Amino acid sequence: MKIAIKANERVVQGTGASRRLRHSGRIPGILYGNHKEAKSIEFDNKELLLKFRHEAFHASILTLELSGEKESVILRDYQLDPVKNKLLHVDFQRINEKEKLHVKVPFHFVNEETAPGVKLEGGIVSHIMTEVDIACLPKDLPQYIEVDLGALNMGESIHLSEIKIAEGIELTPLTHGNDAAVTSITKPKVVVEVEPTTEGDETLEAGSEEKSESEGSEEASSDSANESSESES
Numbered sequence: 478m479k480i481a482i483k484a485n486e487r488v489v490q491g492t493g494a495s496r497r498l499r500h501s502g503r504i505p506g507i508l509y510g511n512h513k514e515a516k517s518i519e520f521d522n523k524e525l526l527l528k529f530r531h532e533a534f535h536a537s538i539l540t541l542e543l544s545g546e547k548e549s550v551i552l553r554d555y556q557l558d559p560v561k562n563k564l565l566h567v568d569f570q571r572i573n574e575k576e577k578l579h580v581k582v583p584f585h586f587v588n589e590e591t592a593p594g595v596k597l598e599g600g601i602v603s604h605i606m607t608e609v610d611i612a613c614l615p616k617d618l619p620q621y622i623e624v625d626l627g628a629l630n631m632g633e634s635i636h637l638s639e640i641k642i643a644e645g646i647e648l649t650p651l652t653h654g655n656d657a658a659v660t661s662i663t664k665p666k667v668v669v670e671v672e673p674t675t676e677g678d679e680t681l682e683a684g685s686e687e688k689s690e691s692e693g694s695e696e697a698s699s700d701s702a703n704e705s706s707e708s709e710s
């Protein structure tokens with residue numbers, strides 16, 4: 478999937494200028510890397526956000542059109558408004574086809590529903606990792622890495638070393654001796670519901686018991702008085 482984005486050079490810089498730029502429907506950004514001078518750039522908000530929402534945009538070689546020239550870049554960083562979910566700033570890095578990239582790519586989990594631990598044993602799939610940092614040449618960059626749960630049983634997990642990856646791709650954690658678990662199937666937790674007893678209910682019950690005892694005492698006194706009157710008669 479080839480994704481192209483258009484940018485313009487940004488002349489005015491600073492916090493105030495960036496704020497005004499966003500209000501006008503533009504997004505500030507920066508382009509750097511590949512032993513070239515960094516450039517301040519800007520994008521059309523709607524156009525960039527539409528492509529930003531695609532998963533491939535975050536782990537693909539992108540074509541950036543700037544000042545009549547095209548460059549191969551990757552999305553390196555971004556700032557997102559947590560409330561309005563709007564892009565505030567984006568960083569793009571130029572690509573050198575002969576140099577390895579370090580970038581995070583997402584996992585795609587397949588055959589979850591048919592895994593023996595789920596289908597036969599009623600287990601629950603837990604995604605311990607959703608993405609991983611990899612190193613590879615730009616030509617070998619995958620959009621995602623597939624994790625197959627088709628043979629996973631209850632209580633078992635899949636580690637990084639067990640994932641099949643294409644030649645030329647290195648899983649960075651493994652190169653540092655970290656064979657982390659990626660996903661597992663566990664037993665569902667059994668929740669025992671206990672009907673709560675409030676302090677008010679206990680007070681009410683206690684009050685009812687005291688009332689019953691009081692009423693019983695009054696009835697006993699009344700019966701004794703009646704018996705005494707009958708004896709005198």
